Each structure stands twice: as structure tokens, then as C-alpha cells.
Amino acid sequence: MAYVITDACISCGACEAGCPVGAISQGDDKYVIDANACVDCGACEGTCPVGAPKAE
Ligand code: SF4
Ligand code: SF4
Numbered sequence: 001m002a003y004v005i006t007d008a009c010i011s012c013g014a015c016e017a018g019c020p021v022g023a024i025s026q027g028d029d030k031y032v033i034d035a036n037a038c039v040d041c042g043a044c045e046g047t048c049p050v051g052a053p054k055a056e
Helices: 014-018 043-047
Strands: 003-005 024-026 031-033 053-055
Touching (some): 014 024, 014 043
Antiparallel strands (some): 003 053
16 A cells, blocks of 8 residues: 555645655655655545545
8 A cells, every 4th residue: 555646746746755764755646656665654645735645
């Protein structure tokens, strides 16, 4: 299990600093989550202004 960032992402960067394990980084057209690092805490879902991160 891991969170994924959907195409709704507007690349604001707000979620990156809030991830406790540094699993979020900027991708080509949206931010991305490293599924192997994500610990499913849900912090990014709460931080995102557009609801882009979803539990997979
Ligand atoms: Fe990071 Fe938590 Fe979001 Fe996973 S669910 S990417 S650990 S903030
Ligand atoms: Fe994208 Fe939401 Fe993260 Fe901003 S907080 S970079 S919109 S996933």
C-alpha cells in the first residue's frame, strides 16, 4: 500500500515538506510519491489543496 498523486496535482509543492519520510518529489508534470518509501501516513492527503494524493 502507498499513496499516489493523481493528475489533479498542480505542483504547488506543499506536500513535499510535510512527508515524514521524504517520499515525495517533483516529477515532470506533477509531484510523485516513491511507493517503496511511503508509510501510508496520509499527511499529504490532508495538506494538498486540490485532493490529489489518494490511497491506492
Ligand atoms: Fe509521505 Fe505520508 Fe503521503 Fe506517504 S502518505 S507520501 S508517507 S505524507
Ligand atoms: Fe500536488 Fe497537492 Fe502536493 Fe501540491 S500538495 S504538489 S497539488 S499533490
